[in-house]
Amino acid sequence: MTQAPLGTALVTGASSGIGAIYAERLARRGHDLILVARQGDRLRALADRLATETGRRVDVLVADLGDRDALATVEARLREDSSISLLVNNAGVGTHAPLLESDVDRMTAMIALNVTAPTRLAYAAAPGFVARGRGAIVNISSIVAIAPEILNGVYGGSKAFVLAFSQSLHHELAAKGVRIQAVLPGATATEFWATGGIPVEQLPADIVMRAEDLVDAALVGFDRGELVTIPSLHAAEAWGAYEAARQTMSPQLSSNVPAARYLNAA
Numbered sequence: 001m002t003q004a005p006l007g008t009a010l011v012t013g014a015s016s017g018i019g020a021i022y023a024e025r026l027a028r029r030g031h032d033l034i035l036v037a038r039q040g041d042r043l044r045a046l047a048d049r050l051a052t053e054t055g056r057r058v059d060v061l062v063a064d065l066g067d068r069d070a071l072a073t074v075e076a077r078l079r080e081d082s083s084i085s086l087l088v089n090n091a092g093v094g095t096h097a098p099l100l101e102s103d104v105d106r107m108t109a110m111i112a113l114n115v116t117a118p119t120r121l122a123y124a125a126a127p128g129f130v131a132r133g134r135g136a137i138v139n140i141s142s143i144v145a146i147a148p149e150i151l152n153g154v155y156g157g158s159k160a161f162v163l164a165f166s167q168s169l170h171h172e173l174a175a176k177g178v179r180i181q182a183v184l185p186g187a188t189a190t191e192f193w194a195t196g197g198i199p200v201e202q203l204p205a206d207i208v209m210r211a212e213d214l215v216d217a218a219l220v221g222f223d224r225g226e227l228v229t230i231p232s233l234h235a236a237e238a239w240g241a242y243e244a245a246r247q248t249m250s251p252q253l254s255s256n257v258p259a260a261r262y263l264n265a266a
Contacts, residue, residue: 007085008057010034010078012065012121015042017190018140019090021215023058024050031086032057036074038064065091065117066109075124082132087125089118089162090140094155094192107154114158122169129178136179138222139166143186143230146242159184163228170227179225183218185209186232207232 009026013019015037023035027050037043040062047058061077063070078084092114095102122137129135145163148156166182173180187208189200200208214231221229233239 006030008032008034008081008083009086009088010036010074010084010125011088011090012036012074012117013091015039015046017192018185018188018211018215019088020046021211022088022090025215025219026086026088027054027056027058030056032059032083034059034061034077034081034084036061036063036065036091038062065121066113071117071120075120078121078124079128082128084125084128085134086136086138087121088138088140089121090138091117092140092158094142095152096155097152099153102152102154110154111158114155115161118162119165122165126169126173126178130173130176133177135177136181136222137166137169138181138183138218139163141166141182141184143184143232145182145184167227179222181218181222181226182228183221184228184230185214186230188214 006029009023009031011019011023011026011033014023014033014035016039019035019037023033023046027033033047033050033056035043035047035058040060043060043062047060050056051058061074063074065071065074078087093110094114095106095110099107118139122139125135125137129137139162141162142155142159144150144156145159148160150156163182163184166180169178170180187200187203188211189208190211209232217231218229221231228239228243230239
């Protein structure tokens with residue numbers, strides 16, 4: 001007997017890599033799907049396979065989220081489809097090229113996809129989730145959100161936005177029944193590396209996680225109610241200490257007088 005659906009999950013960047021694995025895992029959990037990506041052939045092939053294997057309804061939206069009109073189409077679906085209970089903001093692009101060797105127009109396009117698109121999709125989804133008293137938004141960030149020196153600075157900055165945006169969404173929406181999770185992958189075996197000119201095989205094997213393992217770990221974190229999930233971080237207490245320090249410092253960050261160390265000596 002077909003399992004009753006858990007609601008519909010809309011997954012961006014779903015044609016390959018992390019997004020495609022999220023789509024498969026969520027379908028097998030009982031979600032109907034709306035899959036969003038630029039590559040229509042790949043997307044339709046995945047949709048057909050998942051519908052056949054899981055019995056779930058799988059719709060396809062072929063859209064380049066870096067294009068404002070295409071993005072607006074996905075926003076409209078999020079606003080109008082009350083069956084949607086989960087948004088996975090996975091679509092993104094990155095580079096490992098140094099900032100000064102990167103084309104600024106490509107960096108601007110990266111910001112549009114990595115920052116503007118998840119922001120607008122969250123804005124489209126959140127009011128309906130709040131009205132229905134349930135829903136979840138999963139934002140795929142990166143470890144460079146907290147270690148921006150590792151890769152290109154614009155990429156790191158865009159993923160830091162995703163983390164900060166997720167923390168703010170949680171602050172505003174948790175009491176209204178909306179779950180938020182930010183997932184921070186480390187190096188993951190996807191097309192990201194080859195697209196940037198470094199085949200993943202050239203990276204040290206001990207820092208690269210299989211995409212399947214990454215998504216499965218992220219879903220465990222989701223089930224446990226984590227706001228921030230870092231699948232590669234074995235020392236969970238390190239993140240706890242980092243976050244505790246941030247929370248301790250937070251109420252001290254604004255004052256009507258400069259700190260003593262900045263006062264001119266008499």
